[in-house]
Amino acid sequence: MGLHRVLSPPGVLPQAARRLDASPGLWPGETRLRVERLNLDAASYRQLREKHHGDGAAVRGEVLEIIRSRGKMHNPVTGSGGMLVGVVEEGPAFPAGTRVATLVSLTLTPLVVTSTSWDGRSEQIPCDGHAILFERSVAAELPADVPVPLALAVMDVCGAPALTERVVRQRRNPVVAVLGAAGKSGSLSLAAARRAGGRAVGVVLDEREAAAIEGLADEVVIADARDAVALSDLKADVTVVCVDVPGCEHAAILATRDGGTVVFFSMATSFSAAALGAEGLGADVTMLIGNGYAPGHADLALTLLREEPGVRAVFEERLR
Structure with a gap:
């Protein structure tokens, strides 16, 4: 160790x-x-x-x-x-x-x-x-x-699609909201959610990001992921947070229906804000910390890169 x-x-x-x-x-x-x-x-x-x-x-x-x-x-x-x-x-x-x-x-x-x-x-x-x-x-x-830079970028976030797939498979036809869907972990999580049987909703900041995930999401919502009120009507069964800025905890909680699950992958997350915010909102949600390790996570992420042109396009654009 x-x-x-x-x-x-x-x-x-x-x-x-x-x-x-x-x-x-x-x-x-x-x-x-x-x-x-x-x-x-x-x-x-x-x-x-x-x-x-x-x-x-x-x-x-x-x-x-x-x-x-x-x-x-x-x-x-x-x-x-x-x-x-x-x-x-x-x-x-x-x-x-x-x-x-x-x-x-x-x-x-x-x-x-x-x-x-x-x-x-x-x-x-x-x-x-x-x-x-x-x-x-x-x-x-x-x-x-x-290519090495592309493989490195994918493997950096390969825990996100692996855990997303695991959580989504535990539910029947769930609605899966991905906050920060146009980023690296977000695009992989969208693809993993759809493959696992979920209806994928991509939450992005603007029209440019919306265009980037066209074909990866079943629905696209343009909103600031820090705006809790703007996302309160989503009522997702699973919400996956891939935004690399702080302040998205309460929006993720309100975007999730009672009995649902929030997966926090962002290292910008304040886990005290998440726990105390859920308590204050009376939100009955399960909150998971996105572990960067899961068996087979690298192979899954690379498979998504190879087989989902939309995922590869997101990564190649970020590496330009």
């Missing part, structure tokens, strides 16, 4: 640590990767970009300082990180030379970045350095038929 890499505070797991030992020497069970590319999660990148008013150099500087000082990429404001692609140098997890994507957060992955050409203006960071996988760290070999 990587407890031996925790420098401070003592007794916590690597994800909760303030600082990790990211030295390249391996302990038993560990695997070292030569890092090629990082993918910051959407909430973290948005927070950094807004903090620095779009100044790419400042964003780059803060990201590199976080990694240097903490031994991992762990945004202290959002509490989130992202994931990476690298080539196995040594260790038992994969044969040396295998190109893999980590399916665990950068917030618990010991990481050193030695150089980068990144300009701070995108979520993906081409770079050189090394990272350490623990014995329980989840990773997957990259597919040969998908």
